Amino acid sequence: MEDLVSLCKRRGVIFPSNDIYGGMKGLYDFGPIGTELKINLKNSWWKSMIYERDDVEGLDSTILTSPFVLRHSGHEDTFTDPLVDCKKCKSRWRDDQIENGECPSCKSKDLTDPRPFNLMFKTAIGPIDDGSSFAYLRPETAQQIFVNFKNIVDSTSRTPPFGIAQIGKAFRNEITPRNFIFRVREFEQMELEFFVKPGTDEKWHQYWLDQRLKWWSKQGIASDKLKLLEVEKEELSHYSKATFDIMYQFPHGLEELEGVANRTDFDLGSHTKNQNDFSIQAYVQENKNSTTKLAIQDLEKKEWFIPFVIEPSAGVERGVLAILNEAYTEEPENNRTLLKLRSHLSPIKAAIIPLKRNNADLVNLAHKVKSNLQALGLGRVMVENSGNIGKNYRRHDEIGTPMCITIDFESLENQSVTIRDRDTMKQERVNLSEVENFYMNYFK
Numbered sequence: 001m002e003d004l005v006s007l008c009k010r011r012g013v014i015f016p017s018n019d020i021y022g023g024m025k026g027l028y029d030f031g032p033i034g035t036e037l038k039i040n041l042k043n044s045w046w047k048s049m050i051y052e053r054d055d056v057e058g059l060d061s062t063i064l065t066s067p068f069v070l071r072h073s074g075h076e077d078t079f080t081d082p083l084v085d086c087k088k089c090k091s092r093w094r095d096d097q098i099e100n101g102e103c104p105s106c107k108s109k110d111l112t113d114p115r116p117f118n119l120m121f122k123t124a125i126g127p128i129d130d131g132s133s134f135a136y137l138r139p140e141t142a143q144q145i146f147v148n149f150k151n152i153v154d155s156t157s158r159t160p161p162f163g164i165a166q167i168g169k170a171f172r173n174e175i176t177p178r179n180f181i182f183r184v185r186e187f188e189q190m191e192l193e194f195f196v197k198p199g200t201d202e203k204w205h206q207y208w209l210d211q212r213l214k215w216w217s218k219q220g221i222a223s224d225k226l227k228l229l230e231v232e233k234e235e236l237s238h239y240s241k242a243t244f245d246i247m248y249q250f251p252h253g254l255e256e257l258e259g260v261a262n263r264t265d266f267d268l269g270s271h272t273k274n275q276n277d278f279s280i281q282a283y284v285q286e287n288k289n290s291t292t293k294l295a296i297q298d299l300e301k302k303e304w305f306i307p308f309v310i311e312p313s314a315g316v317e318r319g320v321l322a323i324l325n326e327a328y329t330e331e332p333e334n335n336r337t338l339l340k341l342r343s344h345l346s347p348i349k350a351a352i353i354p355l356k357r358n359n360a361d362l363v364n365l366a367h368k369v370k371s372n373l374q375a376l377g378l379g380r381v382m383v384e385n386s387g388n389i390g391k392n393y394r395r396h397d398e399i400g401t402p403m404c405i406t407i408d409f410e411s412l413e414n415q416s417v418t419i420r421d422r423d424t425m426k427q428e429r430v431n432l433s434e435v436e437n438f439y440m441n442y443f444k
């Protein structure tokens with residue numbers, strides 16, 4: 001983990017957030033390289049969920065969420081972790097971090113009993129911060145999918161089985177954020193809510209588990225580092241009938257990468273049930289019940305039913321950490337470290353390197369090659385005008401760039417370039433007219 005964290009900082013992948021003011025626990029920023037990696041991972045997920053299927057629609061909803069949504073979803077009451085205080089050193093822990101009744105920090109046994117701590121962040125809405133009007137920062141992207149269920153059904157004429165997918169930020173006031181970007185307070189989720197007829201839910205649950213394992217292995221995660229763990233009944237979230245966690249062998253241990261839950265009709269049901277029975281709270285002057293029936297009409301049986309939901313929910317940051325961990329390779333025999341990333345995830349697809357810095361002919365040709373490759377639309381291509389080929393190779397190995405294209409004086413004479421492969425370090429002379437084909441074939 002230490003080696004990864006240091007590479008991430010050195011090469012512009014991930015930085016501690018608010019760094020120059022001392023940082024803030026559980027918050028990280030993605031630098032130029034990390035941002036591209038994240039975009040590529042999210043695009044890969046979106047492509048597999050929406051473009052390569054015919055039964056999923058996309059959504060991009062707000063982060064600020066009405067308290068009514070999160071009350072009826074059960075989050076206000078149950079989205080908690082058990083919090084324990086050490087009375088001696090005043091540190092705070094999640095109950096499951098306490099071993100032998102001792103404070104992990106000062107070893108005192110003078111601890112409070114665990115009490116529920118709600119993980120949702122609140123913020124004031126409007127100019128007056130007197131508690132009368134507030135919103136939550138969503139703790140999962142899923143609730144806005146449920147709340148938009150009728151809008152999407154009405155505007156697309158979908159009937160189950162079908163899904164709604166969303167990628168976006170979620171926020172949790174974790175008691176003890178830890179292990180780099182594994183457990184943070186602000187992160188992104190890639191969530192699919194897949195709506196099915198009751199009775200077919202278990203079949204679909206298995207289907208989505210298989211799909212998700214295949215997808216992770218396409219992102220370069222070795223299958224033998226992934227394990228399925230069925231969550232024990234007493235550990236299940238309030239909405240779940242059954243959940244399987246896809247566990248990955250992270251540098252700090254085997255932990256959850258993604259959860260695949262059978263949420264039954266809990267969420268659509270609770271946003272529907274609460275249409276008329278919601279009592280007005282002290283801080284609201286008006287009745288804000290859900291006025292919508294989140295159900296589907298079975299046209300044959302002429303009955304309404306509430307679909308069951310299968311939910312694969314993955315964290316982008318945990319995905320990035322797993323992928324970086326898999327790709328991180330040290331080759332002492334070649335005196336280099338490299339990221340053996342799958343090419344679709346590589347932050348930079350190709351680096352074009354003029355042999356001599358600021359040589360106008362070489363640099364102009366490099367920019368021409370760059371713009372031709374950039375126009376192919378596979379991701380970021382960049383010109384490295386620093387003149388130090390060895391340094392450039394090392395840098396691009398470390399950020400996982402699959403190919404470096406060197407423009408030298410021969411290129412000006414015979415219109416050819418050298419292409420170096422990241423993994424084999426082999427160099428090949430390729431005619432300029434063939435570079436685009438070479439590049440496209442590589443990423444096929």
Ligand code: GAP
Pocket residue numbers: 139140141142172174181182183184185187189191256257258259311313314315316317318
């Ligand atoms: N909608 C279901 C849901 O949110 P979850 O298991 O609480 O379920 C889903 O979260 C995924 O989100 C997790 O598998 C994990 O990848 C990611 N995740 C959850 N909390 C996180 C945190 N504090 N930091 C980073 N990722 C987190």
